[in-house]
Amino acid sequence: MKRKIKARAKQKKVFLILMGGGGHARVLKDILQNEPGVQLLGYTDLKPNSLIGFRYLGDDGVLGNFVKKDVRLVNAVGSVRLPEVRRKIFEKGKALGFQFHSVIHPRATIASDVFSGEGAQVMASAVINPGAHIAENALINTGAMVDHDCQIGAHTHVAPGVTMSGNVFIGFGCHIGAGATIIHGISIGSETLIGAGSVVIKDIPGGVTAYGVPAVVVAEKNSSRGSSSVTRRRLSASKVGETSPKSKGFGGLITGHKVTFLQGKP
Ligand SMILES: CC(C)(COP(=O)(O)OP(=O)(O)OC[C@H]1O[C@@H](n2cnc3c(N)ncnc32)[C@H](O)[C@@H]1OP(=O)(O)O)[C@@H](O)C(=O)NCCC(=O)NCCS
Numbered sequence: 001m002k003r004k005i006k007a008r009a010k011q012k013k014v015f016l017i018l019m020g021g022g023g024h025a026r027v028l029k030d031i032l033q034n035e036p037g038v039q040l041l042g043y044t045d046l047k048p049n050s051l052i053g054f055r056y057l058g059d060d061g062v063l064g065n066f067v068k069k070d071v072r073l074v075n076a077v078g079s080v081r082l083p084e085v086r087r088k089i090f091e092k093g094k095a096l097g098f099q100f101h102s103v104i105h106p107r108a109t110i111a112s113d114v115f116s117g118e119g120a121q122v123m124a125s126a127v128i129n130p131g132a133h134i135a136e137n138a139l140i141n142t143g144a145m146v147d148h149d150c151q152i153g154a155h156t157h158v159a160p161g162v163t164m165s166g167n168v169f170i171g172f173g174c175h176i177g178a179g180a181t182i183i184h185g186i187s188i189g190s191e192t193l194i195g196a197g198s199v200v201i202k203d204i205p206g207g208v209t210a211y212g213v214p215a216v217v218v219a220e221k222n223s224s225r226g227s228s229s230v231t232r233r234r235l236s237a238s239k240v241g242e243t244s245p246k247s248k249g250f251g252g253l254i255t256g257h258k259v260t261f262l263q264g265k266p
Contacts, residue, residue: 014038015071016101019060019089021045021052024078027123027142029054031105032074038101041066043076063096072101075119075137079159083175083193087155090119090137100137102252102259108140110254117154117252120259128254135172153190171206180215191221 014037018025021043029052032038042055044062063073073093077086093100100119104110108122111129117136122128126140131149134140138152142160146152150164153172158164161179168182171190176182182200192204195211204210209219252259 014101015041016074017041017057017063017066017071018043018074018076019045019093020076021049021056022076022078022080024139025049025052025076027078028074028076028103028121031103031123034106041071060092063093063098068097068099071098073098073119074101074103075121075139078139078141079157079175083157084155084173084191086137086139086157087173090155102254104254104258111148112253114254115252116254116259122254123160129166134254147184159196177211193221 016032016038018028018040025043029040032040040054042057043052044057044060046059048056075086075089077089090100102116102119103121105122105124105126107124109127110122111132113130114128114132114134116134117138119137120134122134122140123142125143126146128134128140128146129148132146133151135152135154137155139157140146140152141158144158144160144162146158146164147166149166150168152158152170153174155172156170156174156176158176159178162176163181165182165184167185169187170176171188171192173191174188175193177194177196177198179196180194180198180200182188186200186203188194188200188204189206191207193209194200194204194215195209197213198211198215199213200210200215202214204215204217207221208217209221210217
């Protein structure tokens, strides 16, 4: 018993900085302030937000003042007009040498074999069923349902209330709008935006905006990154971070409300 207490006392605290000070930052703060072994240092953004209720550190430039091995970052950008902002924040933090902390709400329901990449986030009441892979920096937002064997690409935001049947493949950097429904076996290419409330019953290529019931492509984005065809490939557990060209994240098993990393240290 004594040894256990000693070991716990020795356990290093994880210091966290949130990148972004909007609505999603408030949700993350609410989760992280109750996570054992974690201490929030503050948040970065272009300007302070009085609603956040904890320390404003300055813009991202201040990150250079912190020791990388002592501090992890949390991507606090949820929904913004341009879905690539989430990816850019992640890439900026990685380029500075930081690791991203994964945030898993204690009341998310996640099957025991679900793998996730570095910095993945799963919010309250989300359900992720067996065989699903959540790549690095992906966000499964409040109440979203990700059924068995789905693959969610790096940096993709699955907005609140999305329903995804089994074996759906989503590329990297997508935004799946609030309340959208995607039927089983559908593939959606990278950097595609699916409008809120859409019902997707056919594959959608990369780099487009699609919406409606049933969803149809309404616009092509000027993107050199979103491929127009859908490449569907099953990832091995340890390669779950590799759905983005720049991704080299760790694959990890979600256990309880934490991600247990398989390779290296988070
Ligand atoms: C798809 C989307 C990006 C389109 O945005 P936009 O380009 O600014 O489009 P607009 O608002 O100018 O609307 C253009 C037309 O598309 C229609 N439209 C827009 N979004 C639609 C949707 N999700 N489903 C059906 N029709 C839609 C509008 O009614 C409008 O039709 P009209 O020309 O006949 O009047 C946006 O509406 C959307 O659904 N975003 C997702 C938001 C979300 O899920 N946020 C999650 C927060 S966590």
